[in-house]
Amino acid sequence: MLPKSVLKRVIMEAQEGELPRLVRRDLRVDLGVGKAIALVGPRRAGKTFFLYQVMGDLIKKGVERERIVYINFEDERIMPFRREDFSGLLDSYYELYPEMRGKRVYFFLDEVQNTEGWEVAVRRFQEREGIQVFITGSSSKLLSEEISTSLRGRTLLYEIQPFSFLELLRARGIEVGEREIHSSARYRILKYFEEYMRFGGFPEVVMVEDTNTKIRILQEYLRTIYLRDIIDRYSVRNRSALRDLIRYVISHTSQPFTLRRYHRAIKQLYPLGIKTLQRYLDYLQDVRLAFFVEKYGKLKEQMRNPKKVYLIDVGFRHATGFYTSEDLGILAENVVFLRLRERSLENPLLKIYYYKGRREVDFVVVEGKDVKEAIQVSWELDLSREREYEGAVEAAKKLKLDRVLILTLEEEGEENIEGITLEVKPLWKWLLGF
Known part of the structure; x- marks a missing residue:
């Protein structure tokens, strides 16, 4: 004693x-x-x-x-x-x-x-x-x-969770209000928004200035906090298979994930059964490294369709070498997921899905049995406007909504198509509650 x-x-x-x-x-x-x-x-x-x-x-x-x-x-x-x-x-x-x-x-x-x-x-x-x-x-x-x-x-x-974008700004000494959004302070906000998209929100990473040090910290988190903890807790024997699964999930951020397809891709290298791989995926969710979002619909539809994968922190994609400037749309979608998940932690009745019909909409937010909103992430709307609008209108009609939010890099405005209001807003503003 x-x-x-x-x-x-x-x-x-x-x-x-x-x-x-x-x-x-x-x-x-x-x-x-x-x-x-x-x-x-x-x-x-x-x-x-x-x-x-x-x-x-x-x-x-x-x-x-x-x-x-x-x-x-x-x-x-x-x-x-x-x-x-x-x-x-x-x-x-x-x-x-x-x-x-x-x-x-x-x-x-x-x-x-x-x-x-x-x-x-x-x-x-x-x-x-x-x-x-x-x-x-x-x-x-x-x-x-x-x-x-x-x-x-x-x-x-x-x-x-790690810092939200609003908390990151607070850590950097920026209190955000209506004046800051419209003043020269906006440029500092956008600078840190770019940093948040690259390196995420882990507090220690946020407070470090040097880019290489940020990456080293994130790499160490992956090695010790996630890989090591999973191996120790669950007595994982095939460590290489687990490590490669983590890398695969990180490289497929914001994309559909099908377990059977992944099993076919790696079965020559790792003779693991589907049940073992499913356990590994469960471990990633248990330790809050990755999350899997189901298609909105009936239970059978959810079981038949792939889930979309998101990370607890977008910085891990950069730290593992998968980040390129073309990835910003992928990272933006993950950032939106994290904000929606933060809301679901505040309100236990909220659930997050994606919509898939003839077109796809990234997020459907449901409270209890009621569909509350649909959100589409389109980083460069000019390159895909027709497709994005078509998908948003289709989802709105199917979900009985009169409005869909479209989050972009910088475009802002509103359009009405077939009685559906499409609200276009910069992602950074939405993250700050504007």
Whole structure:
């Protein structure tokens, strides 16, 4: 069992230290429901700094620092942290602050998946001790499904992604309003938009200036956070096959993916069955590296048709050498997906599909059973205007919509075709809420 002197020192050091400067994230959590708050997301997406943000908000509301406990379970001084050490942690806190018994106390347990018996401890802290508990874990170790199973309805689950474009601008010191959109500040916004399209939104990458360093960081993320974590977690034996699958998925961003076609393409090189490949694809989704979007329609249609693949961060395409200037339309579509996914994390009733009829529309947003909007991404509309308009009108009629949004590089305007309003807007403006 860990010495209480060590646990007390860890508690006190966190309370006495200054909270770091941070970029405010747009994610909001509800503290008024009496449940533990679980925060998941890829490594390096900013989970720890979001905890600091919540701590800072509590302090601004008048919560004393002594009522806030932060424990990082990757602190080597408390490793390995065993099941019985949770009792020692609680005892150590109340020995430091006996006057806090019976008061609302906030425990922030960072990277808790590294510890044994954390689920039981969280239940006890939350229910018997009356402590508001926050837990975080990397997607590859503390997945949303596992939290739901382990804590059986005792948690509210939130997920954090890398920076959105709006958060990237905030990190760069640019607060966006109506004036900035129409002033010379617009040129700085467009400069960072180009950077976001190339290197994505991982906070560490955003804050680095050197292009080569950005690429090296992203490559290291792929090697260690994704490839290594998947191999360790799922005991993957054919590492080369997994690595090549990741590269294939990255190279086919925003494109239809058919498992059987991929299986035929690699079966001479890797004698793997389709079920094994499907498991590998599930792993990529579990760790939030890739996402697969289904065709809008009935279940049988969804099963018959290919899914479209998108990445958690568009920077990975650049980091693996697949980026060219011709890729901007592909990356733009992925960026739109990430913004829609961010909205779906805020509203659990939202679902994202693509439309496929005689023509295709990139995204159909559904809330419950109601189709809310259709979005087409056309980076250079002048090169494909007739085709894009035809597809948008077809989808609108089929989906019973009177409006379709078309996102472009810079064109802006509105047209009405056969009673359907086609709203054309620059992608960067849409990402900023304009």
